[in-house]
Amino acid sequence: MTRKTRRLWLVIACVACLGTAAALVLRAFSSDIVFFVTPSQVASSPPPKDRTVKLGGMVVAGSVHRERRGETPVATFDVTDGQAAVSVHYEGILPDLFREGQSVVAIGTANSAHDFTASEVLAKHDETYMPKEVAEALKKSGKWDPRFGPPPSAASWNSMTVQDARKDLAAPAQPQSQPASPAPTGSAP
Amino acid sequence: MSASPTLVARTGSFFHRYANPGRFLKLGARLQPWLTWPAIVLTLLGLGWGLFFSPADWQQGDSVRIMYVHVPAAMLASAGYAALAVCAVLSLVWRHPLADLAAVEIGPVGACITALCLATGSLWGKPMWGTWWVWDARLTSVLVLFFLYLGHITLIRAFDDPQRGYRAAAILALAGAVDLPIIKFSVQWWNTLHQPDSITLTGAPTMSSSMLWPLGLSTLGISLGFAALVLARTRAAVMESRIQALLSSPRRNQGNAA
Amino acid sequence: MTHLPYIAASYGLALVLSLTLALNAAWRLKTARARLAMLERGNLRPVQPAPRPEAAPSSTDTQTP
Structure with missing residues (x-):
């Protein structure tokens, strides 16, 4: 024993x-081990110009400019972590999930503390999963604008069904001022 | 086995009650249908629900349906290795013969499910992130887990004396268990391309309940399926070892007689 | 924005893998059981005594409720 x-x-x-x-x-x-550096890290200590870095952060709402140079699409957008912002230039096709307010990882080189040229852009989605209708209902009720950050606390929407959301979407005509819209069900279980 | 009431002794005797191969075979045969059929039904229900009836995600669209395969596979990849580690402790401390046989059989099933997790993750990453693979902490630690499984599979079969293989593989299983918390917390400790967990013990799941239900069903079903596979394979292994014993003993007798 | 090929590939992979594992396990169980029954009947005992009850189950592994 x-x-x-x-x-x-x-x-x-x-x-x-x-x-x-x-x-x-x-x-x-x-x-x-960290996969990417943040804009404030780049701003405080810009990496050497010849080093490839991965820059991660949120696409600033209203900062995206897309144009076409010949065949290739060219995009310019700002990436922020809330403290600093870096302007990113990218030639190529952006991933489907790319949008304002989305987290992205841009792989490329920093020209200066606020100027970055990307050779590849990856979209980094968050851990929230919801049907389209629920997202629309949250947007319409004024609780969430995907362009400005993550959705409200999960308990306020994760039990909302598609039917509830459709009802919310159908009911009031145009309540841009928020109190008119009915609060989504299950806001406080 | 003395009846000294220490915890170690009692744990040992509890597990040794099922070390008897005959008793294990009888119990296993009775347990098998209770694992197999619920596994098939729940998996089909969960995956069918996820594939055809659950809503598409607001930003990922239909690609989110890969989750109903990927997440259970990822959970079982870790859980399977944890089971290997438990078998390793039973083998190293209590010299439990069934734990060794179970470890031999868990390895390939766990490697398969880890491969499935990596493959579906890749198939999900390409349309959503825009890349098949990145070397971030989560993906890399799961790849390490896959190689740990492969190492275990080869090591446990590498020696002529199976006991030495069991011992070496048990040590590998225990050492590799360090990777499990790394996988789990990689998305919190370091910034990664992989998103953090949606389902946590502390907070509300950041997932609509219309997706959580099919995910729960398929997770339950695939877990039962994993258990059913391991049980069936271990039963087969017990029978095979008995066959080996039967084949070698009469032949030796004949050899002596001749 | 459907990515059907990726989804189909994921589910197909899961199906193929689980079928392979399940069939392999069932086949191993079946052959092991058959060989064991044969050995216990033939080699160990002189042919006459009836085989032990556990040595004669039906062919599928899941029929013992």
């Missing part, structure tokens, strides 16, 4: 040591 107990403690000790070692290694390399 004692041999088994001793083996158990040995196993526990080994796993604990290994876990600690792994945690320390991950801590030490934490800055290399």
Whole structure:
């Protein structure tokens, strides 16, 4: 019996040591593990011009300019993390999910602290999943504008059904001032 | 086995009650249909609901339906490896013979489901993110998990003496378990392209209930399916080892007699 | 904005993988059971005594409620 107990403690000790070692290694390399840098990091210490960096942040509402240069579409937009903004130039087709207020990761080089040329743009969607009708109802009720950030707390909408949302969308004619619209069901369970 | 009432001893005797292959086979045969049929029904129900009746996402459109395969696969990839680690403890501490056989059988099933998770993730990432693969913390740690499974599968079969293989593979399984919390928390500790978890223990799920239901059903169904597969394979393995024993003993007798 | 090929590929992959695993497991169980029954009947005992009750189940693994 004692041999088994001793083996158990040995196993526990080994796993604990290994876990600690792994945690320390991950801590030490934490800055290399991050997938992208934020605009404020780029602004405070611009990376060397020849280094490829991944810049992540939210597309600023109203900052997107698309044009065509010959065959290739060219886009310019600002990416922000709330503290600093970097202007990104990109030649190529943007991903389907690209929109104002969407998180994106732009891969390219920084020309200066506020100027970035991307060779690739990835869309980074968030962890909220909702039917189109619910999103429309939230937008219409004035609770959420996707161009300016994440949706309201999940408990206020995750039990709303498509039928509820359709009713909300159909009922009031044009309530741009928000109090007229009926509050979505299940706002406080 | 003495009846000293320490926890270690009691845990050992609890598990050794099912170490008897005959008893395990009888119990397994009785349990099998209760795993297999609910697994098939729930999986078909969950995936059918997710594929045809659940709403499309407001920004991802129909691509969100890949979630009903991808998320259960991801959960089971981790859960399967956790099961390997439990088998490793049972094997290293209590020398439980069934834990070794189960570890042999969990490995390939877990590797398959991890591969499914990676493949569906890729198929989801291409239309949504715009890339098949990135080296962010979540994706990389799951790829590491896949290689851990492959390592376990080869290691446990690598030795002529199966006991040595069991021992080495158990150590690998325990060491690799360090990857599980890394996978789980990678999306919180570091910024990643992969989004954070929608379903957490602490907060309301950031997912419409019309998508949460089919996801729950398919997760339950695929989990039961995983258990059913592992049970069936372990039963087969127990029988195969018995066949080996039967085949080798009479032949030895004949050899002695001749 | 449907991405049907990606969705179909994901579900197809899941189907193929689960079918492969399930058929493989069922086949292993079936052959193992058959061989075990044969060995226990033929080799161990002299042919006469009736086989043990557990050695004669039906061919599918899921019929023991």
